[in-house]
Amino acid sequence: MKLPFDKKEYLSRLKQVKESMDRSGIRVLIVNHPANMNYLTGYDGWSFYVPQGVIVFIDKDEPVWYGREQDSNGARLTTWLSEKNIYGYQDDYVQSLVKHPISFAVEIINEIEPKPYKIGVEMDSYYFNPRSYNLLQEEVVNAEVVDATRLVPLVRQIKSDTELEYMKDAARIVEKVMDKAMENIKPGIREGDAAAEVYRAQIKGTDEFTGDYPAIAPIMPSGKRTSTAHLTWADREYEQGDVVLLELAGCRYKYHAPLSRTVYIGEPPEDLVEISKVVIAGVEKVLDFIEPGKTCEEVEAYWREAISGSKVVKESRVGYSYGLNYPPDWGEQTASLRPGDKTVLKPNMTFHFMPGIWLDDYGFENSEPIYITEDGCECFVDFPRKLFTI
Amino acid sequence: MKLPFDKKEYLSRLKQVKESMDRSGIRVLIVNHPANMNYLTGYDGWSFYVPQGVIVFIDKDEPVWYGREQDSNGARLTTWLSEKNIYGYQDDYVQSLVKHPISFAVEIINEIEPKPYKIGVEMDSYYFNPRSYNLLQEEVVNAEVVDATRLVPLVRQIKSDTELEYMKDAARIVEKVMDKAMENIKPGIREGDAAAEVYRAQIKGTDEFTGDYPAIAPIMPSGKRTSTAHLTWADREYEQGDVVLLELAGCRYKYHAPLSRTVYIGEPPEDLVEISKVVIAGVEKVLDFIEPGKTCEEVEAYWREAISGSKVVKESRVGYSYGLNYPPDWGEQTASLRPGDKTVLKPNMTFHFMPGIWLDDYGFENSEPIYITEDGCECFVDFPRKLFTI
Structure with a gap:
């Protein structure tokens, strides 16, 4: 099966990851x-509900994939790895109180890397948990376990041209998705019916390509439910006087284009109109300001200055790096546009600039995904x- | 906002959880x-991409919700908790190398529970990670940290009548979803276009109620990609001679009805026809066999006997308990229909009986969600x- 990228691109990513491992003295990375x-x-597969992983050995040309035996054909079909580097564990490892897949991984590692070394793991991630961590500590021979949560994500921050192409494809999808949402939000329509059209548009994509499932479900609360950040749709019909927040994405080969916009059903109240003007003017000023060499915290500070004097208060971060991802988050969980983040902007980094405002009674969002x-x-x-x- | 269940039902769940905590000597459960x-x-909210939790104190009437401040209005809108038990952390805790939300939770706990005690956490879950675990161990005063991954899921195993009603609602949805999938699978149609109709049907639901996002994306590989368990759709058109596996769900208030069926485009080969007959006859025998008092491993053994003498070999578990859930899994990750699982079946338990067969070149699935x-x-x-x- 054809993969979304040339083998050369995967090898170049691997090389960068190994360079980063080397800088940290890490010989094995799970x-x-x-x-x-x-x-x-x-x-690529929805098999991440059981433990699985890729192990990078600094001295080996290819990483090892390990996962459930019934998913190993998935590894054969969707990776560039050779047969000898695909290891499937039997089903009695799955959700068992006795056996654990991490032990299966540790056996592979102990065989390959017998010298004392550092082993990097994702300590602050969803897919590596404390039970695995304790078992790894007990069973791995000669290794010191260190945190490498951000090691690969920091390499992911800078996109290749092909990655940017897929993100542009995703952007073509989200434009259609947002149109479809606006078409379907009307008094008397069930929120779920509008959400159904959003989902359809996300996957249907364009005439040239279909879409992938985004890492976050359509966030599209209305009315009172817009006073908070992450509600989806509810068991209700839209009504006159509803604010509807839309945070939707297009996705292509798991590369995203998220976008937020705000809809009002009826004649919007004065203060919402004012907030929207302040926020949008602020967004446009910030977009003019952003350039390589500036830091994430400088961008946030500029945003705060751009809206100062207005009633708009935004106390959370105003954006984050994003790109390739799986549920539950399309963010890369590395750089954030907020005070204290000294990440320097570089060409081909990608951010979701997302100044959402959630007041006691409603919210307003108008975001831009940028590179x-x-x-x-x-x-x-x-x-x-x-x-x-x- | 009206919640999907009466407060009485939530209180009864809480009581059962506290009884189980008491049996394990756990005074605080995160x-x-x-x-x-x-x-x-x-x-309920798509905020689980940042750390958040509910803390149950054995001596307190209400649990505590903690999460990101911008999600705390979500807790006000979707829970039965009083204002004083909703704790929002500021945004500088989010994805930070310096601060961590678990420290915010530990502060709450240290204030309320100063005596020596056991604290239960979900050691083998997606949403509690090793960094949180290490910080908890360091910062919590007077507590011994113990594993309670299955404590709440074991209470969840037995459904109330209202829960069963929602699961029946979800079943009405998945019947429509499966119809829609079959209607859209045709030679020359892009797999993503069929997936788009599946998504739409999942959320559109019925005239009486709309659906919720299921915890697993539509699993619907075709052709060679059916030789493995968890692929979604690909960038291709259906062709004559494709096997298409469909593992799809309906979902209502996050309660699921998963269902698997297999489609062949064209005249199916003899061996696939034979496999389908053996599997379906086996499924029907097993459904007749299942009753309270039998164990999970007895059900699996009976299945193996029912298909013995045929060419069908099924080496993984043939089902699991399921119900209320969020991505990435609709399974409860407690009981499995497989050798060694001595869980005794009881009325109102719910299982996805799922004997999927994945051979080298294709697969066959025909499942039934049951209570x-x-x-x-x-x-x-x-x-x-x-x-x-x-």
């Missing part, structure tokens, strides 16, 4: 996060910035 | 798994059992 597994090997260019930044998505009314 | 959080408090009754079991779903051809 990655359990499905986005990191995909990034290094191509592996850093040689001398500024570009928006992935072409969609009007305004408070939409229906 | 649940981070979103299904466990929802089960105890109603909390145990007083004297046998019932299928949730009404859908023909056969090898479908198109």
Whole structure:
């Protein structure tokens, strides 16, 4: 099966990961996060509900994939790895109180790497848990376990041209998705019916390519439920006077284009109109400001200055790096646009600039997914910035 | 906002959880798994990509919810908890190398529970990770940290009548979803276009209620990709001679009805026809066999006997308990139908009986979601059992 990237690109990622391992003195790296597994090997399947991983040995040409035996054909079909580097564990390892898949991985490691060394694991991730951690500590021979949660994600931050192409494809999808959402939000329509059309558009994609499942379900609360950040749809019909927040994505080969917009059903109240103007003017100023060499915290500080004097208060971060990912998050969980983050912007980094405002009674969102260019930044998505009314 | 269950039901769940804590000598329980959080408090939101949890104190009437401040209005809207038990952490805790949300939770716990005690955590889950575990061990005062991964899920195993009602609602949805999939699988149609219709049907639900996002994306590989268990759709069109595996779900208030069926495009080969007959006859025998008092391993042994003498070999477990859940799994990760599992079947337990066969070149699946009754079991779903051809 054809993979989304040339083998050369996977090898170049692996090389960068090994360089980073080398700088940290890590000889063996276990990655359990499905986005990191995909990034290094191509592996793609909804098998991450059982423990699985990719093991990078600094001295070996190819990583090892390990996972459930019934998923090993998935590794044969979706990765560039040779047969000898695909290890499937039997089903009695699955959700057992007696056996654990990490022990299966440790056996492979103990055989290959007998000298004293550091082994990196993802300590602050969803897909490596304390039971695995304790067993690894007990069973691995001669190794010191160290945190490498951000090792692969930091390499992922800078996109290749092909990755940017897929993110642009995802942007074409989200434009259609957002249109479809706006078309379907009307008084008397069930929120779930609008959500159904959103999902359909996400996967249907364009005439040239279909879409992939995004890492986050459509966030599209209405009314009072817009006072908080992460609610989906509810068992209700839209009503006159509803604010509807839309945080939706397009996705291609697990590369995302997230986008937020806000809709008001009816004549919007004065203060919401004012907030929307302040936020959108602020977004546009910040987009002009962003360029390589500036830091994440400088961008956030500039945003705060851009909206100062207004009633808009935004106390959370205003964006984060993003790209390739799996549920539950499309963010890379590395750089954030917020105070204290000194990450320096570089060409081909990608951010979701997302200044969401959630007040006591409702919210307002207007985001832009962007990539850093040689001398500024570009928006992935072409969609009007305004408070939409229906 | 009206919650899906009466407060009485949440209180009865809490009581059962406290009884189980008491039996294990656990005075404080941190649940981070979103299904466990929802089960105890109603909390529902796509905020599980940041650390959050519900803390049960054995001596306190109400649990505590903690999470990101921007999600705390979500807790106000979707739980039965009083204002004083909702704790939001500031945004500088999010994805930070310096601060961690578990420290915020530990501060709450240290204040409330100063005596020596055992604290239960989910050691083998997605939503509690080694970094949190190490920080908890360091910062909690007077507590011994013990594994309680299965404490709440074991209470969740036995459904209330209202829970069964929602699972029946989900079954109505999956019947429509499966119909829609079959209608859209045709030579020349892009797999993503069929997947788009599946998603739409999942959320659109019925005239009476819309659906929720299932915990697993539509698993619907075709052709060679059916030789493995967990692939979704690919960038290709269906062709004459494709096997298509469908493992799809309906979902209502996060309660699931999963269902697997197999489709062949064209005249199916003899051996696939034979496999389908053996598997379906085996499924029907097993459904007649299941009743309260039997164990999970007895069910699996009976299945193996039912298909013995045929060419069908099934080496993985043939089912698991399931119900309320969030991505990445609709299974409860407690009981499995497999050798060694001595769980005794009881009325109102719910299983996905799922004897999937994945051979080198293709697979066959025909599952049934069931609930145990007083004297046998019932299928949730009404859908023909056969090898479908198109």
